[in-house]
Amino acid sequence: xxxxxxxxxxxxxxxxxxxxxxxxxxxxxxxxxxxxxxxxxxxxxxxxxxxxxxxxxxxxxxxxxxxxxxxxxxxxxxxxxxxxxxxxxxxxxxxxxxxxxxxxxxxxxxxxxxxxxxxxxxxxxxxxxxxxxxxxxxxxxxxxxxxxxxxxxxxxxxxxxxxxxxxxxxxxxxxxxxxxxxxxxxxxxxxxxxxxxxxxxxxxxxxxxxxxxxxxxxxxxxxxxxxxxxxxxxxxxxxxxxxxxxxxxxxxxxxxxxxxxxxxxxxxxxxxxxxxxxxxxxxx
Amino acid sequence: xxxxxxxxxxxxxxxxxxxxxxxxxxxxxxxxxxxxxxxxxxxxxxxxxxxxxxxxxxxxxxxxxxxxxxxxxxxxxxxxxxxxxxxxxxxxxxxxxxxxxxxxxxxxxxxxxxxxxxxxxxxxxxxxxxxxxxxxxxxxxxxxxxxxxxxxxxxxxxxxxxxxxxxxxxxxxxxxxxxxxxxxxxxxxxxxxxxxxxxxxxxxxxxxxxxxxxxxxxxxxxxxxxxxxxxxxxxxxxxxxxxxxxxxxxxxxxxxxxxxxxxxxxxxxxxxxxxxxxxxxxxx
Numbered sequence: 001x002x003x004x005x006x007x008x009x010x011x012x013x014x015x016x017x018x019x020x021x022x023x024x025x026x027x028x029x030x031x032x033x034x035x036x037x038x039x040x041x042x043x044x045x046x047x048x049x050x051x052x053x054x055x056x057x058x059x060x061x062x063x064x065x066x067x068x069x070x071x072x073x074x075x076x077x078x079x080x081x082x083x084x085x086x087x088x089x090x091x092x093x094x095x096x097x098x099x100x101x102x103x104x105x106x107x108x109x110x111x112x113x114x115x116x117x118x119x120x121x122x123x124x125x126x127x128x129x130x131x132x133x134x135x136x137x138x139x140x141x142x143x144x145x146x147x148x149x150x151x152x153x154x155x156x157x158x159x160x161x162x163x164x165x166x167x168x169x170x171x172x173x174x175x176x177x178x179x180x181x182x183x184x185x186x187x188x189x190x191x192x193x194x195x196x197x198x199x200x201x202x203x204x205x206x207x208x209x210x211x212x213x214x215x216x217x218x219x220x221x222x223x224x225x226x227x228x229x230x231x232x233x234x235x236x237x238x239x240x241x242x243x244x245x246x247x248x249x250x251x252x253x254x255x256x257x258x259x260x261x262x263x264x265x266x267x268x269x270x271x272x273x274x275x276x277x278x279x280x281x282x283x284x
Numbered sequence: 285x286x287x288x289x290x291x292x293x294x295x296x297x298x299x300x301x302x303x304x305x306x307x308x309x310x311x312x313x314x315x316x317x318x319x320x321x322x323x324x325x326x327x328x329x330x331x332x333x334x335x336x337x338x339x340x341x342x343x344x345x346x347x348x349x350x351x352x353x354x355x356x357x358x359x360x361x362x363x364x365x366x367x368x369x370x371x372x373x374x375x376x377x378x379x380x381x382x383x384x385x386x387x388x389x390x391x392x393x394x395x396x397x398x399x400x401x402x403x404x405x406x407x408x409x410x411x412x413x414x415x416x417x418x419x420x421x422x423x424x425x426x427x428x429x430x431x432x433x434x435x436x437x438x439x440x441x442x443x444x445x446x447x448x449x450x451x452x453x454x455x456x457x458x459x460x461x462x463x464x465x466x467x468x469x470x471x472x473x474x475x476x477x478x479x480x481x482x483x484x485x486x487x488x489x490x491x492x493x494x495x496x497x498x499x500x501x502x503x504x505x506x507x508x509x510x511x512x513x514x515x516x517x518x519x520x521x522x523x524x525x526x527x528x529x530x531x532x533x534x535x536x537x538x539x540x541x542x543x544x545x546x547x548x549x550x551x552x553x554x555x556x557x558x559x560x561x562x563x564x565x566x567x568x
Contacts, residue, residue, distance in 0.1 A: 122566065126554065126556060136563075136566050155556075158487060159561075159563075160444035160445070160487065161444070161445060161448075161562070161564070162563075165567070186518050189518055189519070190474075192482065192483070192486050195483055195486075195517070196483050196517075199476070199479055199480050199483040202442075202476050202479075202480060203442060203444065203480075233476040233479070234473055271410050271413065272410060274442070277443075278443060278445070279418075279420075280568075282446075283445040284564075
């Protein structure tokens with residue numbers, strides 16, 4: 001483990017990019033471009049979307065399998081190379097071929113030393129269940145050089161009980177690679193998916209960086225609406241352009257300077273604490 | 285129990301009113317005016333703020349006690365009279381003098397037949413702990429003529445684990461009497477307290493009506509920002525005027541027509557369900 005860099009704030013990036021299912025080399029290049037651009041702007045932790053190399057809308061299980069790779073595969077090698085070159089941390093989603101032969105909708109955290117952790121999405125959306133096995137391990141909290149970082153994927157973030165686990169385990173930043181399918185957003189409203197990210201940050205006094213996709217894939221438009229929320233729940237960057245509110249999501253690079261030390265205290269007032277005030281004994 | 289009126293939508297009101305600590309008769313009159321106005325606009329369920337008759341910023345425990353009353357006290361009598369006159373349901377907060385001699389920050393649900401349920405706030409904010417004993421009973425779900433209604437109070441709604449309980453128990457509408465002390469809201473942003481109400485609705489596919497106060501009381505400004513959120517999380521009415529974003533909260537009556545039947549299904553897609561997709565076995 002590399003020593004923690006105590007100088008805060010550190011710059012965090014969320015990359016809203018356009019990817020295409022099946023175009024794995026092009027998608028890797030798109031991700032590398034986004035990461036390089038983020039590093040050029042000084043970002044030290046960079047978040048990419050869900051299923052970045054593979055794309056999302058698989059035709060069938062065989063296609064999903066053909067676009068999967070182990071956590072020591074070429075995507076990990078590319079991200080480690082980028083992480084080492086820029087001295088950064090990268091979190092992004094990929095279609096994982098497990099050593100058990102099963103596929104998982106996973107995310108990995110990579111730093112200059114390599115893959116530090118892999119997380120398998122625990123709450124599967126729609127047709128994902130046809131391709132992927134849900135994970136059951138809690139989101140890992142990785143002590144990186146820049147702070148304690150955890151990760152969940154897309155639909156996971158709609159389950160506040162799940163978000164509590166990394167928050168209670170000390171995550172200062174939660175990275176959320178996501179592919180939110182676009183849904184109607186009432187005029188003048190922010191997407192509730194973006195607002196949900198904010199509120200999970202607020203509830204846990206931790207930073208959250210959610211990176212979504214844009215563009216269309218086999219008839220599915222993506223929401224966009226990527227956001228970096230501060231520990232008070234308000235956006236420090238974004239929301240990025242969002243499909244339907246109005247217009248269409250576009251590629252965007254969000255960067256925000258985050259003092260992750262602020263996430264170490266859960267105090268919300270002289271006598272209140274977002275975590276200590278919980279009463280688990282009466283919650284079931 | 286009165287028979288359920290199956291005709292939906294029904295009109296719901298949230299009353300953002302100005303109250304003053306200690307002026308119990310004036311506060312009751314303010315509440316009665318707001319309820320009468322809401323009923324005149326066709327509302328069938330009317331939500332009032334936290335600690336409506338008493339006010340909030342007590343000087344000391346003796347003052348809090350002097351402004352408390354049992355759940356069969358004069359406020360209940362007044363609300364029952366209003367409920368019977370207009371054939372409505374009222375939910376509002378009051379300072380409860382328990383039969384055990386203790387004080388509780390409570391809310392009651394009143395219909396034409398009288399007090400149907402009392403709920404005691406389980407998560408106390410700041411100096412409340414000097415005056416009130418926290419409740420430990422889950423929010424009751426009351427089958428009213430107009431739908432299944434539950435209630436929590438103010439800070440309670442920041443604990444999603446707590447909100448799950450009435451949602452899982454079948455609440456179609458959650459009433460949230462609140463007194464949110466004003467906090468800075470970044471320019472162009474919606475108060476995170478309001479957004480939190482929306483997201484709790486979204487997470488549980490249920491309607492939530494939050495009624496806050498406005499005005500100042502012994503140096504504390506109230507947020508306002510009352511809202512009636514639909515089962516998709518988007519506001520059906522409000523947010524009401526909010527202190528600091530910019531300006532100051534004002535008295536407002538929010539009304540929205542809500543098809544509470546929509547809250548009976550938690551389906552979010554052909555293969556997803558906001559409640560059935562939970563995985564409690566891995567949440568601890």
